[in-house]
Structure formats: C-alpha cells, structure tokens
Amino acid sequence: MQLTVDTQQGPVEGRSREGAILFAGIPYASPPVGILRFAPPALPVQRANLLEAKEFGPASPQLPGDGLTDSHEVNWNEDCLTLNICTPSPDQTKRPVMVWIHGGAYRHGTGSIPWYDGTRFAKESKIVTVTINYRLGALGFAKIPGAPTSGINGILDQIAALKWVQDNIENFGGDPNNVTIAGESAGAFSVATIMAMEESSGLFHKAIAQSGAGHHVISKQEAQSVGKMFMEKISATSLEEAQEQDVQKLLHAQKYVEDNAHKIIEKGQLPFYPSITKGHLENYPITLFSEGASSNIPVLTGTNTDETTLWGTNQIPESKLEKWLKNYVANPEQFISAVKEDRGDISAGDIALAISTDHAFRIPAIRMAEARANHGGQTWMYEFDWKSKAFNGMLGSCHALEIPFAFGTLGVNGTDVFLGTTELPHELEDTMHTSWAAFITTGKPETNRLSNWPIYSSKSRSVMRFAENTELINDPWPSARKSWEGIR
Structure with missing residues (x-):
C-alpha cells in the first residue's frame, strides 16, 4: 500500500485509517508569523526531507466560546496553514475532490x-476529501494600516489552499479538474465569497454552501473602524508594532472588539469578517452574483428549519419579542404576521426563531439562487428539517445539525449531544450523503432515491426537504419569504 507521495514542496508520508489513506498537517503556505503576520499567504517552504503527515496540524489561534459547538479548548498555533487529505488511494486515478472549509463564525x-x-x-x-485550517478572527480579518489585504487574509488562505490542491492533488488520486468547494456557516460564507472573487477562477468547478450565502461580508469603512479599535486596544500605532505583539494579547483584544463592535458597526454584525478589498473582493458577493459572477458554477445550497435555536432564540418571551426583533427589522409586526400566516398561532419564541433564521440564513440563500438564475446559474436548494431529540427537543433542526448527515458521520464523537438519541437516523443520513456525493461527482444532487430534484427558479421555488419523510416541496414558508422582498 502506497503511503508516500511527492508534492511540489517535497515528499509526505500518510497513514492507513479505516480503509482509506489519511495525510494530515501538510503546509499549503508558509507560517504566517513575524513579518508574515497580517500579510497575504506566502508560498510554502521547500523541504528536502520526508514530512510525516500523520497527525493533524494545530488550529488557528482562538479563544473558546460559550456554545455547544465552540466551548472546548483546541490545540492552536499561529503556524496553522495546513490541510488534510483523505483519499481512497494516492495513485494516478483521477477522482472527484471536495475541499471543505470549516465554520465557526470566522473565530x-x-x-x-x-x-x-x-x-x-x-x-x-x-x-x-480535503479539509483546511485558515487564519481566524483578528489574525485573519482585522484591517491593519499598512497591510492592504489584512481584512481578507483568511479568505486568501483558503484560495492558497485551492491553488495547492490544483498543483498537487493528482498525486493523491484526485482530479484537479473536478473540484468542489464546500462549507457550512462561516465556511459557506467563505464559499460564496470565493465564488465572487475573480482570482479564484479555475480553482474549483462546483460549490456547496450549507447555511450561508452571499450577504456576509463587511464594508471597507466598517473594517477600518474595527481595525482602529483593535489597534488602540493593543496599543499599536503601526503594522510593525502589531506584528510584534504576543498572540494572547491579540486574542484578548479581539474579544474586546467583539464585545464593543455594536458601537462602531451595524448591530448584530460580528467585526472580524471578510471585508470588501480592492483588487480582491470588489463588492458584496450577492451584488456580484447579480452581475453574473460564477454563474457557470453549479451550486448546492440550503438551510436548516430551526437554525438559530443554537443561540436560544426560541426562548424569547412575548414581552420582549418586538424589541428583540428590532435587532433584525425596523417594523417587526409585518414579519410576525407573515410568519403566523405560514405557521399558525405559534409562540413568541418560535416567531423569533423563524424570523432570525430567515434573516441570517434562508433569505440570503434564496437571494443567491435568484441572482444566479437570472444569469443561467444552476442552483439546487434544500431545507434540513430532521428534529433533534436533544434537550427535550429544544434544538429542533438547529444550525450545523445537517453536517454529519452530509458527511455520513453520524455516531462519531460529538454528534450524540446534538442528536439526543441512540436510534440514529441512518436512512436519512444515507439519503443525504449519497446526494452530496452525487453532486461532488457529477454536479447534480440527484440519486436513485432523489430522482426528481429540479433546479431552483423564481417560478417553482423547488426545495428538497430532508426529514423523517424526505420530499420535494415548492416555495416553503411563502408569506415569510415575501415579507423580506425589497428589505433583504
């Protein structure tokens, strides 16, 4: 069994694992440290010796959060620009490739x-399958004076990884001419952002965006305001001084800016997101899609019915509903009425859940599909509606729950907390996983089980609803959708 592969930087050795071959922790760029901190990714270092690529590389520096998905400590290091490859065999067979971009709010x-x-x-x-690490938080997205790409370096890292894949994946049994970029949440925001950037042309051929689309970047002015607050917090007056700071100090300054960003940018917007950057990202991705960007790229996209339960939105009481909704909309009443028209007389918490899910995830996905359709772009839309049994059903079809169904990893470490049952829904897992595999392979998600899945159009608005009983539906939650027209 072949475990050693040549790359343009030197040979790497992987390991056999559960019937596949894993190569882990392969650098796709130089360590972004010292004078390369806040700089665009530089070419990876050449090696004469064999690299043992058997253990995963460290994550980008990050502070633990307080949610179900981010509260654990992770092994991190500023030298984090590595990727991992899982292949059937590192031979010369040209197989479809998926490059997965992880989520996590860019932090x-x-x-x-x-x-x-x-x-x-x-x-x-x-x-x-290729999975990657990229710079997060302030290290990946803080707009630093004297560092022209610093507001978008995390995305440039992802593009550097795609370039490495083009140059090397053939030696790992992959086809550089059949590459799908895919991601969830911030990973899906990244997919949409990459699709909107001309420099990514030719690096991928299909795209999967799970719970994320083309609205989620910040303006140049917002990025400059965030960068100013960040620089003041670390007491730095120049790029060189910022490059000399201890990384822990940067992380704590990042947290300070996150806690105070509402003073300088749109309420509810996280500060360390990709920003519009001349020569790289010329406008909001949704605007560029409306002008035809990446209309030649087949896209599979969708959202989960109850995305924002993960942040407790379904616990909002009646007494606070309208005030809370003003974080999202100026006139809550029209949206409340629309949701009730679709769903009946539901609780205040469920109203908050529906409107916040639409604002952050569903409506942006619809707008992306609509914009692409106007230029002949093919988009397949799904809604994930399998209800978690965890926490007495409070999670519902929450954000990120669809990931192990798509990967076929139900039952691995960490899924039990989300599923809340030992009776794993393998039939639905099989249905979704084979559909994702079909799309990655052929550019269409249709399978023997899902033989009729039309592309999304403003006429039919066909959506595949994955649930206990998977079915094709047309225009789900139509009143709510219409309530956002001209607003988002």
Whole structure:
C-alpha cells in the first residue's frame, strides 16, 4: 500500500485509517508569523526531507466560546496553514475532490473535527476529501494600516489552499479538474465569497454552501473602524508594532472588539469578517452574483428549519419579542404576521426563531439562487428539517445539525449531544450523503432515491426537504419569504 507521495514542496508520508489513506498537517503556505503576520499567504517552504503527515496540524489561534459547538479548548498555533487529505488511494486515478472549509463564525474551528471525516466519501464514492485550517478572527480579518489585504487574509488562505490542491492533488488520486468547494456557516460564507472573487477562477468547478450565502461580508469603512479599535486596544500605532505583539494579547483584544463592535458597526454584525478589498473582493458577493459572477458554477445550497435555536432564540418571551426583533427589522409586526400566516398561532419564541433564521440564513440563500438564475446559474436548494431529540427537543433542526448527515458521520464523537438519541437516523443520513456525493461527482444532487430534484427558479421555488419523510416541496414558508422582498 502506497503511503508516500511527492508534492511540489517535497515528499509526505500518510497513514492507513479505516480503509482509506489519511495525510494530515501538510503546509499549503508558509507560517504566517513575524513579518508574515497580517500579510497575504506566502508560498510554502521547500523541504528536502520526508514530512510525516500523520497527525493533524494545530488550529488557528482562538479563544473558546460559550456554545455547544465552540466551548472546548483546541490545540492552536499561529503556524496553522495546513490541510488534510483523505483519499481512497494516492495513485494516478483521477477522482472527484471536495475541499471543505470549516465554520465557526470566522473565530473558532478547525478542519480536523471528526464530523468532517471524509472516510465514507473515500470508501463508498471514491471521493478525495480535503479539509483546511485558515487564519481566524483578528489574525485573519482585522484591517491593519499598512497591510492592504489584512481584512481578507483568511479568505486568501483558503484560495492558497485551492491553488495547492490544483498543483498537487493528482498525486493523491484526485482530479484537479473536478473540484468542489464546500462549507457550512462561516465556511459557506467563505464559499460564496470565493465564488465572487475573480482570482479564484479555475480553482474549483462546483460549490456547496450549507447555511450561508452571499450577504456576509463587511464594508471597507466598517473594517477600518474595527481595525482602529483593535489597534488602540493593543496599543499599536503601526503594522510593525502589531506584528510584534504576543498572540494572547491579540486574542484578548479581539474579544474586546467583539464585545464593543455594536458601537462602531451595524448591530448584530460580528467585526472580524471578510471585508470588501480592492483588487480582491470588489463588492458584496450577492451584488456580484447579480452581475453574473460564477454563474457557470453549479451550486448546492440550503438551510436548516430551526437554525438559530443554537443561540436560544426560541426562548424569547412575548414581552420582549418586538424589541428583540428590532435587532433584525425596523417594523417587526409585518414579519410576525407573515410568519403566523405560514405557521399558525405559534409562540413568541418560535416567531423569533423563524424570523432570525430567515434573516441570517434562508433569505440570503434564496437571494443567491435568484441572482444566479437570472444569469443561467444552476442552483439546487434544500431545507434540513430532521428534529433533534436533544434537550427535550429544544434544538429542533438547529444550525450545523445537517453536517454529519452530509458527511455520513453520524455516531462519531460529538454528534450524540446534538442528536439526543441512540436510534440514529441512518436512512436519512444515507439519503443525504449519497446526494452530496452525487453532486461532488457529477454536479447534480440527484440519486436513485432523489430522482426528481429540479433546479431552483423564481417560478417553482423547488426545495428538497430532508426529514423523517424526505420530499420535494415548492416555495416553503411563502408569506415569510415575501415579507423580506425589497428589505433583504
């Protein structure tokens, strides 16, 4: 069994794991430290010796959060620009490739999470899965004076990884001419952002955006305001001084800015997101899609019915509902009425859940599909509606719950907290996983089980609803959708 592969930087050695071959912790760029901190990714270092690529590399520096998905400590280091490859065999067979971009609000996460294990893709569908780490938080997105790309470096890291894949994946059994970029949440925001950038042309051929679309970047002015607050907090007056700071100090300054960003940018917007940057990202991705960007790229996208339960929105009481909704909309009443028209007389918490899910996730996905359709772009839309049994059902079909269904990793470490049952829904897992594999392979998500899945159009608005009984539906929650027209 071949475990050693040549790359343009030198040979690497992987390991056999559960019927597939794993290569882990391979650098795709130089360590972004010293004078390379806040700089665009630099080419990886050449090596003469064999690199043992058997253990995952460290994540980007990050502070633990307080949610179900981000509260644990992770191994991190500023030298974090590595990728992992799971392949059926590192031979010369040209297999479809998926490059997965992890989520985590651009401040948490790593490509080595067990949910993202590509073993089933490799064994059953002969797909090569690549997962990556990229710079997060202030290190990836703080706009620093004297560092022109600093507001978008995290995305440039992802593009550097895609370039490395183009140059090297053939030696790992992958086809550089059949690459799908995919991600969830901030990973899906990243997918949409990459699609909107001309410099990514030719680096991928299909895209999957799970719970994320083209609205989630910040303006140049917002980025400059955030960068100013960040620089003041670390007491730095120049790029060189910022590059000399201890990384822990940067992380704590990042947290300070996150806690105080409402004073300088739109309420509810996190500060360390990709920003519009001349020569790289010329406008909001949704605007560029409306002008035809990446209309030649087939896209699979969708959202979960109850995305924002993960942040407790369904616990909002009646007495606070309208005030809370003003975080999202100026006139809550019209949106409340629309949601009730679709769903009946539901609780205040469920109203808050529906409107916040629409604002952050569903409506942006619809707008992306609509914009693409106007230029002939093919988009397949889904809604994930399997209800978690965890916490007495309070999570519902929450944010991120669909990931192990798509990867076929139900039952791996960490999924039990979200599923809340030992009777794992393997039939739905199989249905979704084979659909994702079909799209990665052919550019269409149709399978024997899902033989009729039309592309999304403003006429039919066909959506595949994945649930206990998976079915194709047209225009789900239509009143709520219409309530956002001209607003988002």
